[in-house]
Amino acid sequence: xxxxxxxxxxxxxxxxxxxxxxxxxxxxxxxxxxxxxxxxxxxxxxxxxxxxxxxxxxxxxxxxxxxxxxxxxxxxxxxxxxxxxxxxxxxxxxxxxxxxxxxxxxxxxxxxxxxxxxxxxxxxxxxxxxxxxxxxxxxxxxxxxxxxxxxxxxxxxxxxxxxx
Numbered sequence: 001x002x003x004x005x006x007x008x009x010x011x012x013x014x015x016x017x018x019x020x021x022x023x024x025x026x027x028x029x030x031x032x033x034x035x036x037x038x039x040x041x042x043x044x045x046x047x048x049x050x051x052x053x054x055x056x057x058x059x060x061x062x063x064x065x066x067x068x069x070x071x072x073x074x075x076x077x078x079x080x081x082x083x084x085x086x087x088x089x090x091x092x093x094x095x096x097x098x099x100x101x102x103x104x105x106x107x108x109x110x111x112x113x114x115x116x117x118x119x120x121x122x123x124x125x126x127x128x129x130x131x132x133x134x135x136x137x138x139x140x141x142x143x144x145x146x147x148x149x150x151x152x153x154x155x156x157x158x159x160x161x162x163x164x
Contacts, residue, residue, distance in 0.1 A: 015099060038068070047080050
């Protein structure tokens with residue numbers, strides 16, 4: 001296995017471990033769930049969309065615009081449609097989003113500081129060690145999805161460089 005792949009794999013495994021530790025500590029304190037009511041709002045929209053094909057908070061009412069992150073709601077709805085338990089689906093999406101953010105950040109680091117590029121994995125581990133990112137990964141919220149998407153856009157811009 002390529003050394004760069006090994007380093008990125010190390011960072012990805014570290015993120016999963018930190019996310020799992022966070023969930024275990026949360027479970028010990030108050031059980032599994034979400035820290036904010038916004039995540040439950042997303043789940044309500046996702047459940048109604050995934051199980052009933054309706055974009056509404058209350059079944060039987062007309063379509064409503066209460067979902068502040070439609071892409072996240074659609075991704076959550078996919079879990080309902082597939083029959084995956086909603087907590088684990090959202091935790092998985094959050095961890096996957098965190099991995100995208102880490103990957104793009106490390107690659108952007110290589111692009112911006114090529115002389116230090118071999119140390120990109122250190123940046124990844126620093127980001128894994130930031131508790132707000134661990135919290136966001138398992139919060140049931142869209143934060144890291146959009147953070148990762150933004151970082152990918154920055155990476156694309158940086159990699160295009162001076163190309164016409």
